[in-house]
Amino acid sequence: MPIRSASARWQGNLTEGSGTIKTGKGGLQGSYSFKSRFEEGEGTNPEELIGAAHAGCFSMAFSKALADAGFTPTSVETVAKVHMDKTDAGFSVTKIDLETVGDVPGVDDGTFQKIAEDAKANCPISRLLSPGAEITLSAKLS
Known part of the structure; x- marks a missing residue:
């Protein structure tokens, strides 16, 4: 690699x-x-880049997991909201909210939710970040 x-x-x-x-x-x-x-100034920041990496990794992992389960996704769109808070140790990323919408013909919501949760737990960026930050998931079929 x-x-x-x-x-x-x-x-x-x-x-x-x-x-x-x-x-x-x-x-x-x-x-x-x-x-x-x-603050709310112009430009990017490291937390947005972490969010972009997490959203991209999760979307790919979810698409693969759906295909492995026999469902071909038309699209998977994910937003990662990265929370940075001041803690006793200083500023820390404490939580990431993943919000994903999938267009996946033929899948029922229960199966969709299970595959989404598995992808959240197993995407490489989730595995990297989960020991230090809570990761939540909201998954919806379009």
Whole structure:
């Protein structure tokens, strides 16, 4: 398996500085700052990138699990809401809410829910993040 990389450059102090983040192949690139991370400023932040990684990983894992169960998904769309809170240890990602909608012909809701929960538990990014953050799932058929 290839080793994936990403990079970041920060210039200046914490509150007045700014930086850029990009993936190794340049597919994603953006600026970030104190305001984009801790307030509502323009730009991205590490937590959004974690959310994008988790949503992407889960969507792929869920699509594979559905296909393995005999259901070919037309689409799976997932939003990951990453919660960062101040804890006794400092700022921490404490919770991630996955919200997914699947267009999956022929599957009943009970089967859909079970496969979604299994995908949540077994996608590589969920396995990485679950020891430190609660992961919730809302799964709906479209």
